[in-house]
Amino acid sequence: MGLAIPMLAGCAATPSHSSRGPTLLTATEMDRVTVGAVGAIAESEIVAHALPPAAQAAGSADTLAVSSNGPIAGAPFLSHLSSNYSAAEATASAFSGQLAETSGSSHIFVSGASSWAWGDAAGVTIAAGGAVNQARISLQLNGFSIGPVTVFLGSAVAAACCAAMLQAQVTADGGGGPFSKELIGNPVSAIPGQLQSRLDIAVVASSLPLLDPGQMMNPANVH
Numbered sequence: 001m002g003l004a005i006p007m008l009a010g011c012a013a014t015p016s017h018s019s020r021g022p023t024l025l026t027a028t029e030m031d032r033v034t035v036g037a038v039g040a041i042a043e044s045e046i047v048a049h050a051l052p053p054a055a056q057a058a059g060s061a062d063t064l065a066v067s068s069n070g071p072i073a074g075a076p077f078l079s080h081l082s083s084n085y086s087a088a089e090a091t092a093s094a095f096s097g098q099l100a101e102t103s104g105s106s107h108i109f110v111s112g113a114s115s116w117a118w119g120d121a122a123g124v125t126i127a128a129g130g131a132v133n134q135a136r137i138s139l140q141l142n143g144f145s146i147g148p149v150t151v152f153l154g155s156a157v158a159a160a161c162c163a164a165m166l167q168a169q170v171t172a173d174g175g176g177g178p179f180s181k182e183l184i185g186n187p188v189s190a191i192p193g194q195l196q197s198r199l200d201i202a203v204v205a206s207s208l209p210l211l212d213p214g215q216m217m218n219p220a221n222v223h
Contacts, residue, residue, distance in 0.1 A: 002162075006180045008090075012120045013175075022127070023077070026048070026057060027057040027059040027092065028046070028048055029044075029060055030045040030046075031043065031044050031062060031088075037146045038081070039084045040065035040086040040111070041108060042065045042088040042108045043063060043106065043107050043108075044061035044086055044089065044090040046061050046091065046139075047102065047103050047104070048101070048181075050095060050101075051099040052098065053098065054095065054132075056147045057092075057094045057095075057097045058094075059091065060091055060092075061089070061090045061104075063083070063088045065085070065086045081146060083112070084110050084111060084144065085142075085143070086108045086109065086110050086141075086144075087108065087143075088139070088141045089106070091136070091138045092137050093134075093135070094133075094135045095132065095134055096127075096133045097131060097133070099133060099134050100127045100128070101170045102137040102158075103122075103123065104139055106121050107119070107141075107215040108141045108152065109143070110144060110150055111145070112148070114138035115145070115150040115179075115205045115207050116141055116150055116176055117176035118143075118152065118174060118175060118203040119154045119174035121139045121154050121155075121171065121201075122139070122156070122166075122170065122172075123137045123169060124166060124167070126166070126167040126198045127160040127161060127163040127166055128164070128165045129165045130162050130163030133160075134161040134163075136158070137156075138155075138158075139155075140156075141144045141153070148206055148207045148208065149170040149205070150176055150204075150206075151202070151203070151205075151207045152193070152203040153201070154172050154201045155199070155201075156170040156172045157170065157196065157197070158187075158198075159194055159197075160194070161191075168195045168196055168197045171199070172184065172201045174201050174202075174203040175203060176203075177179065177205055178207060179203075179208065180205040180206070180210070181203070182202070183201070184199060184201045184205065187196065190205060
C-alpha cells in the first residue's frame with residue numbers, strides 16, 4: 001500500500017562562449033526513472049550543438065514516474081484520480097553565427113490495473129548559413145491510469161529560424177492495450193522566416209473495446 005515517488009531531474013547550464021577557434025559547444029542531458037514493477041517509466045534525452053561565432057547551447061531533461069496501489073494525491077492535473085503516472089519533458093535550444101542544431105527523444109509507459117499505454121516522441125532541428133541561426137526543440141509526454149482506462153498525451157515541437165538552410169522534423173507515436181484508440185494532430189505554423197514541425201498525439205487504452213464517436217451516435221450501438 002506504499003507510495004513510491006522516485007524523481008530525477010536535470011538542467012544543463014548554458015556553456016560559456018569560446019573564442020579559441022571553431023570549437024563545437026554541446027549541451028547534453030539524459031534522465032530516466034522506472035518504478036512500481038514497471039508500473040510507470042519515463043525517459044528523455046536531449047542534445048544541443050552550436051558552432052562559433054556567437055554560440056550558445058542549452059538543454060534540459062526532466063522525468064517523473066509514480067506508481068501506487070491507491071490514488072495519488074498531487075500528481076500534475078490529476079490530484080486524486082490516478083494510481084500510476086509518468087511524465088517526460090525535454091527542451092533544447094541553440095544559437096550560432098554559423099551552425100545551430102538540436103535533437104532529442106522521450107519515452108513513457110504507464111500500466112494500470114487492466115490496461116496500459118506508451119508513447120514516444122523525437123525531433124531534430126538544424127539552422128545554418130545565416131547571421132543569427134536559431135534552433136530549438138520541445139518534447140512533452142504525459143501518461144496516467146484511471147480505473148480500467150490508461151491515457152497517453154504527447155506534444156513534439158521543432159523550430160528553426162533565421163538562416164538560409166533550415167530543417168525541423170518531429171515524430172510521435174503511441175499505443176496501448178488490450179484495446180486502444182489513437183488521435184494525431186498536425187498544427188501548421190506560418191511565422192515568417194521560421195520552419196516549424198509539430199505533432200500532438202493522444203491515446204486512450206481500455207480493458208474493454210472502445211467505440212469511435214460516430215459509432216456512439218449510431219442507435220444500433222445503444223443497448
